[in-house]
Amino acid sequence: MSDTARAAAPLSPPPPVLSVGPVVLPSPGRAVDLQVRVSAPMAGDGLPVILLSHGLGFSNHLSSLNGYAPLALLWAAHGFVVIQPTHLDSRTLGLASDTPGAPPHWRSRAEDMTRIIDRLDALEAAVPPLAGRLDRSRIAVAGHSMGGHTASLLLGARLTDPHDGTEVDLADPRITAGVLLAAPGRGGDALTAFTMENYAFFLTTDFSTMTAPALVVAGDKDDSAFLTVRGPSWHADPYTLSPGPKSLLTLFGAEHGLGGISGYDAAETTDEDPERVTAVARLTQAYLRSALQPGDSAWQAAQDALAAGPEPLGRVESK
Template identity: 75%
Template sequence: MRKPTPAASIPSAPTPVFSISPVVLPAPGRAVDLQVRVSAPVTGGELPIVLISHGHGRSNHLSSLNGYAPLANSLAAHGFAVIQPTHLDSKTLTLSPEHPDAPLYWRSRAEDMKRILDQLDAIERAVTALAGRLDRSKVAVIGHSLGGHTASMLLGARHKELHDGTEVNFTEPRIKAGVLLAAPGRGDALSKFAAENYPFFSTIDFSQMTAPTLVVAGDKDDSPHLTVAGPGWHADPYLLGPSPKSLVTLFDAGHGLGGISGYDVAETTDENPERVAAVQRLTWAYLRTALYPGDSAWQEAQSALTGAAKPLGRVESK
């Protein structure tokens, strides 16, 4: 008999889900209205909400509401209502590169997430199967890569305006916890390319990111186009942020963390279904315990990850 893998030993009991898109939210002042995908379990009430912020990849559709199915489906199957926006940097929108916030639209990204929370009533009207089933007191955010930067701002990380040094604060108090997947790190370790093309990264400050946060980083994710600090750069939100924080370092993982941005994604350099399964289950377990204090899911997940004969990664907490 085949022995269970470390990821498979992390507790999991999925249920059927539904997914609807696009749900279009009016967005005055935005270049286009905000389109979102909504996924949720077919049954159950008082569903916690998780917002997923996509990365800025080279694929046409992964950086949109059509990406990150491995995460969205898994979280919905484990009791979350999942909402995924298409940010303005998505290639699906083909917006003008002359926009002052192009190409990454880092401000608009954070505003998108706030707009979703402002319009939960509209989402429930559009997705009638979800009406009356949301627990708006339990909201979390997940972001991968550039989406991790978006999530970090919502969780309390700050920036400074480059022209005058004033503080930029997108902290969202309705968001109670978050997960940063392969997120950018400190601003003094940028590559020359990143410093010249994405200078806003240089002012990031994690010292006020007080919300409970899980940081997930791959020990092979050197991201040379963004940083000169190597894989450890992606652990900075944990190292430089105040407690409570946890860090999962996945062994042999690259920027795609095994392939979380989509099923069978060609751009994934470290394709590994077991690693994806570990990210799915660790993410769910962390958010479950963060939103429901006393729940044992996170402790059980940590034990399963690190207690195997060949662990998939290591966990630190503070």
């Protein structure tokens, strides 16, 4: 274990976490009702909320409410309520390609998150141990890969709908901070022909309107060659092309899975590294804790731990 990981490692077992799913939120007008997983600490009140958007990996179940346990459970152990929807593009639903909004469900994904915030009372009622414990004034969004794109839209990024040419604004002001994990970058000539043909909405992504505070996490070996011609730097675009306040965490040696954040022992992870996953989970929760609670020192302490020792796992820059 490196000095960085040792400095960030917990000194005792984490507190117990409850995880309940699927919780079904009736959703008129949606192809199927919205299913979510809720993970939370067993104790504590006034808990901030993280909405976690899954990516579109090769596994059948990680891209759903059943994925991303390495992040969700640690975040919950550190005092967050983590809510994970199964978006309409999840393979677990088996929806036909002509389902309204597909392919892919870039708009419905963001709408899922807004729907969850609208239905927090119903969610508390469906999970009695949560009753009265959520702090609705502290809501963040996080997402990996395609989920990072979803998070960027909720934080203020915009695009032009390729079907009707209208500018789309899906920002939700109730979400006040976010984490973008291996998120897509800018469009235009940064995209491959495959992306232009199959993900035309990426062409017009505009980060200049993404004003909410966010941490962008990118691997310096994440070339995503089927999506972009720009290599790993593409995933830093949400940081470089958006206004502050923003921070960029660059992970050394990390590929698109960032060490395996989508699930324990996931076969699709090309850079499996449990130490890196732990670092991502702990650094992101520290960032969100400080972003949602002004004056909290967790993010600065986490940055200091990352920089300590001769072999840091990454570096942070901010603006």
